[in-house]
Amino acid sequence: MAAMAELIIISNRLPVSVRKSGNDIEVYPSAGGLATGLSSYTKRRGTKWIGWPGLPSNALTEADRLQIADKLREYHCYPVFLSRKQINEFYNGYSNGVLWPLFHDLPAHSGDSEKNWQTYQAVNHTFADVALGLSKPGSTLWVHDYQLLLTPQYLRVERPNDRIGFFLHIPFPEANTFTGLPHAANLLAGTLGADLVGLHTDGYAKHFLQSCRQLELGDVAGDQAILPTHTVRVTDFPMGIDYLKFAHAARLRRVQVEHRSLERTYRGQKLILTVDRLDPAKGLLERLEAYEQLLSSDPHLHEAITMLMLVIPSREEVPEYQELKQRIERTVGRINDRFATRYWQPIDYLYQTVPFEQLTAMYQRADIAFVAPIRDGMNLVAKEYIASQQGHRGILVLSETAGAAEELKEAIQVDPTRPKSLVGGLRRALTLPRGDLRRRADTMRRHLRHFTVQRWADSFMEELQQAPTSAASRTYTLDDIHRQKVIDAYHKAKRRLLLLDYDGVLRSFERKPDAAEPSHELMALLKHLGQNVANDVVIISGRSKTDLNNWFGTLPIALAAEHGALFRRKGGHNWHKTTSSESGWRHPVSVLFKTYAERIPDVTVEQKEWAVVWHYRAASPYQARRLLVRLRYTLKPIIKEYNLQVLEGNKVLEVRPADVTKGRVAQEWIIHDYDFVLAIGDDTTDEDMFAAVPPGGYTIKVGRGPTLAERVLVYLR
Numbered sequence: 001m002a003a004m005a006e007l008i009i010i011s012n013r014l015p016v017s018v019r020k021s022g023n024d025i026e027v028y029p030s031a032g033g034l035a036t037g038l039s040s041y042t043k044r045r046g047t048k049w050i051g052w053p054g055l056p057s058n059a060l061t062e063a064d065r066l067q068i069a070d071k072l073r074e075y076h077c078y079p080v081f082l083s084r085k086q087i088n089e090f091y092n093g094y095s096n097g098v099l100w101p102l103f104h105d106l107p108a109h110s111g112d113s114e115k116n117w118q119t120y121q122a123v124n125h126t127f128a129d130v131a132l133g134l135s136k137p138g139s140t141l142w143v144h145d146y147q148l149l150l151t152p153q154y155l156r157v158e159r160p161n162d163r164i165g166f167f168l169h170i171p172f173p174e175a176n177t178f179t180g181l182p183h184a185a186n187l188l189a190g191t192l193g194a195d196l197v198g199l200h201t202d203g204y205a206k207h208f209l210q211s212c213r214q215l216e217l218g219d220v221a222g223d224q225a226i227l228p229t230h231t232v233r234v235t236d237f238p239m240g241i242d243y244l245k246f247a248h249a250a251r252l253r254r255v256q257v258e259h260r261s262l263e264r265t266y267r268g269q270k271l272i273l274t275v276d277r278l279d280p281a282k283g284l285l286e287r288l289e290a291y292e293q294l295l296s297s298d299p300h301l302h303e304a305i306t307m308l309m310l311v312i313p314s315r316e317e318v319p320e321y322q323e324l325k326q327r328i329e330r331t332v333g334r335i336n337d338r339f340a341t342r343y344w345q346p347i348d349y350l351y352q353t354v355p356f357e358q359l360t361a362m363y364q365r366a367d368i369a370f371v372a373p374i375r376d377g378m379n380l381v382a383k384e385y386i387a388s389q390q391g392h393r394g395i396l397v398l399s400e401t402a403g404a405a406e407e408l409k410e411a412i413q414v415d416p417t418r419p420k421s422l423v424g425g426l427r428r429a430l431t432l433p434r435g436d437l438r439r440r441a442d443t444m445r446r447h448l449r450h451f452t453v454q455r456w457a458d459s460f461m462e463e464l465q466q467a468p469t470s471a472a473s474r475t476y477t478l479d480d481i482h483r484q485k486v487i488d489a490y491h492k493a494k495r496r497l498l499l500l501d502y503d504g505v506l507r508s509f510e511r512k513p514d515a516a517e518p519s520h521e522l523m524a525l526l527k528h529l530g531q532n533v534a535n536d537v538v539i540i541s542g543r544s545k546t547d548l549n550n551w552f553g554t555l556p557i558a559l560a561a562e563h564g565a566l567f568r569r570k571g572g573h574n575w576h577k578t579t580s581s582e583s584g585w586r587h588p589v590s591v592l593f594k595t596y597a598e599r600i601p602d603v604t605v606e607q608k609e610w611a612v613v614w615h616y617r618a619a620s621p622y623q624a625r626r627l628l629v630r631l632r633y634t635l636k637p638i639i640k641e642y643n644l645q646v647l648e649g650n651k652v653l654e655v656r657p658a659d660v661t662k663g664r665v666a667q668e669w670i671i672h673d674y675d676f677v678l679a680i681g682d683d684t685t686d687e688d689m690f691a692a693v694p695p696g697g698y699t700i701k702v703g704r705g706p707t708l709a710e711r712v713l714v715y716l717r
């Protein structure tokens with residue numbers, strides 16, 4: 001865990017709930033995933049958790065409030081009191097009537113009124129004010145979820161130098177959907193008050209950045225949104241579970257008792273389990289209908305299977321949720337009426353919160369977990385089920401549209417909107433061979449054991465601590481004054497050298513490297529600069545000479561490929577190599593890279609003339625990161641033996657001879673007499689180039705992160 005300043009967590013609800021009984025206030029912990037993940041932080045002095053305690057303030061006397069605040073303090077919690085009207089407009093109205101459905105690709109229901117939006121803003125402000133009042137400048141502030149999208153910005157205004165993180169627990173919709181929202185730009189600008197925005201999947205992060213682009217909020221480069229005031233990193237942190245808690249639950253006596261009771265109830269039956277909050281996004285009706293179809297088409301299953309549907313009450317004040325509850329219950333009734341026999345009822349339906357012991361006993365007993373939300377940010381139930389399974393016999397049927405599907409590839413994945421796919425998924429789950437079940441479950445379990453919720457919280461915190469504070473990035477920002485200085489120096493100079501990186505500098509990143517071809521405007525600009533006899537323009541890139549030749553071969557500029565292993569002078573046709581190394585290293589490195597690439601989808605191995613590259617931009621970031629740890633380790637002896645270097649670029653791992661650097665190739669030009677040298681780069685490979693620039697030259701890094709460059713570029717127009 002990184003050393004850290006005072007931590008303030010801000011979320012709509014606290015990790016404890018408050019109940020009023022008579023004149024007394026009772027506070028009891030409600031151990032959700034978030035509370036578990038953050039428990040090692042919340043126990044420390046200086047950590048405060050701010051949120052609504054769950055009771056409208058109208059129902060509370062002044063004495064109640066004092067009592068609540070007093071009791072909450074024992075849990076490091078601090079209340080934000082909200083009136084019934086505020087809860088109606090901010091929570092039920094705007095958060096759950098507008099944002100929740102839109103973010104889950106569902107039709108919005110009530111709540112899209114100006115009044116609700118006003119209250120949403122005001123309440124977000126109140127959360128920020130309470131947090132500011134309880135913390136000192138220099139704190140770390142971590143805001144959670146869609147109810148508080150504007151809070152980071154309100155905090156930022158008062159605390160330009162604090163570290164502010166934001167995590168979204170629900171999906172982020174496609175940019176075209178999001179930007180259709182009347183206040184989309186305000187909401188996004190609000191969230192961009194943070195230094196780090198975390199989402200469950202890489203896809204959601206992409207949608208977020210794409211929305212920034214569409215709404216012209218800052219410049220987007222790689223996974224960063226670069227704003228005039230600070231740079232925001234937007235990336236995925238898939239949330240895990242408290243693995244050991246579920247894996248070891250079977251040892252608890254109360255769990256064993258529950259389990260035995262379930263064994264008795266469902267003796268001889270295949271048990272299909274569903275566990276969800278009551279919510280339109282969870283696709284409960286669709287699942288019921290699929291089950292009905294299965295029973296009607298496969299009569300041999302009658303009396304041999306049961307569906308246990310556990311529904312946790314949620315947002316009971318919202319009319320749409322009340323209606324949904326009635327529809328679910330009617331459907332359950334209808335299916336039971338249609339198929340029940342004297343000895344068997346096809347669906348057992350429970351509408352209640354159940355204690356942990358009972359829930360895990362259900363997970364253990366279930367043969368199939370049927371997790372088929374229409375859309376879900378992550379879905380922890382899927383993960384909890386896998387972790388709880390003891391006999392390696394359980395199988396997970398999982399929506400491809402749940403965030404968890406990106407990690408749990410071995411689940412039987414289904415399309416929750418297609419009844420055929422749901423029924424097919426259930427049928428497959430019922431007939432999968434035992435060996436196959438075991439293999440799938442083992443792979444998923446290994447993943448979950450590693451990527452726990454504790455690790456999730458730690459990695460978010462570490463990343464947040466690494467983010468440069470806003471003030472630091474402002475100090476190095478290429479502001480108007482400095483930009484003018486560079487332009488003036490350029491005009492005064494007689495011999496100029498421009499050293500330019502390509503990807504991430506002249507062109508933004510694409511998922512597939514081939515797609516990042518230069519625009520017509522860029523080509524025209526390079527041509528214009530190159531034609532000037534006073535200029536030497538050099539593109540120094542990690543790309544192959546073929547790519548560079550194809551794109552820039554006809555321009556009057558020089559090219560350096562493969563991070564400086566090869567270069568071609570302006571107007572020349574021959575490529576020269578800079579390294580003195582032999583090529584015996586290539587074979588062992590390639591074999592290793594290929595072996596690792598086969599373990600996960602969407603990783604590719606590129607063979608360059610002087611490098612072998614492992615590309616993982618398109619792969620699941622978590623799986624890729626996990627493999628990278630091992631890959632680096634296995635590479636070590638080879639690196640030593642052949643005097644190589646490992647280079648970690650933007651979602652690439654590259655191995656090449658140690659004497660190949662952008663700095664070394666830059667020397668081919670720098671040794672000549674220039675009175676203006678400008679180098680622009682964006683990643684660690686460009687640091688060698690910056691280091692080679694003589695005093696008086698200009699070095700600019702695009703994006704954030706530690707750098708030798710003199711300035712960090714904010715506007716790239």
Ligand code: ADQ
Nearest residue numbers: 169275276277310311312352353354376377378379380381
């Ligand atoms: P939820 O929509 O609430 O969370 P989920 O991730 O499945 O969905 O978490 C539900 C939690 O409630 C689980 O930990 C489960 O054990 C518990 N639970 C469910 N039914 C229960 C019952 N009847 N009794 C007791 N406990 C029950 C939101 C997002 C998700 C995202 C999480 C975390 O919608 O997509 O995964 O936040 O970020």
